[in-house]
Amino acid sequence: MTYIFTNQHRQKMSIARLGKEPWNKGTKGVMQAWNKGKKLSQEHIDKLSESHFKNPNRYWLGKRRPMGENSANWKGGVTRRLSLLRSRFEWKQWRKTIFQRDGYKCFDCGDMGYLEPHHIIPLKVGVERAFDVNNGITLCRPCHKKTMGKEVELARTYFSFVQCQV
Numbered sequence: 001m002t003y004i005f006t007n008q009h010r011q012k013m014s015i016a017r018l019g020k021e022p023w024n025k026g027t028k029g030v031m032q033a034w035n036k037g038k039k040l041s042q043e044h045i046d047k048l049s050e051s052h053f054k055n056p057n058r059y060w061l062g063k064r065r066p067m068g069e070n071s072a073n074w075k076g077g078v079t080r081r082l083s084l085l086r087s088r089f090e091w092k093q094w095r096k097t098i099f100q101r102d103g104y105k106c107f108d109c110g111d112m113g114y115l116e117p118h119h120i121i122p123l124k125v126g127v128e129r130a131f132d133v134n135n136g137i138t139l140c141r142p143c144h145k146k147t148m149g150k151e152v153e154l155a156r157t158y159f160s161f162v163q164c165q166v
């Protein structure tokens with residue numbers, strides 16, 4: 001019975017495909033799934049990396065092990081970030097260089113309060129550019145938070161600014 005059902009189903013599918021644009025239906029499903037998954041994991045990774053960089057000690061005390069469904073995914077991230085942690089000096093230097101270049105004020109609003117260096121190309125996209133001065137921009141804390149999840153669309157704006165500065 002199962003076999004017959006599957007067979008009928010397959011036939012229906014292939015007929016349906018013949019009638020419509022083949023890529024239209026298929027791509028739509030794939031893209032939705034890709035978008036959804038991407039957005040979730042991006043936010044997740046950003047949150048984790050942000051808290052890790054801001055306060056590594058508290059991060060490690062609070063979360064001994066990666067949690068949730070992304071744990072398998074995340075283990076890779078931990079290994080990468082651990083190696084970044086070893087170059088804390090580089091991180092500090094990078095931060096300082098960017099703040100100095102941008103005049104110790106937020107690129108978005110000009111605030112000079114609590115500043116944070118923002119990675120134009122997110123670390124998960126290009127870890128090798130973690131300490132690239134051309135890959136950093138000064139943002140205040142509220143503005144930095146606003147960039148979360150919008151890294152890709154903002155990257156162009158920030159990048160052109162940094163290029164002008166060099």
Ligand SMILES: [Zn+2]
Pocket residue numbers: 106107108109110111139140141142143144
């Ligand atoms: Zn700001």
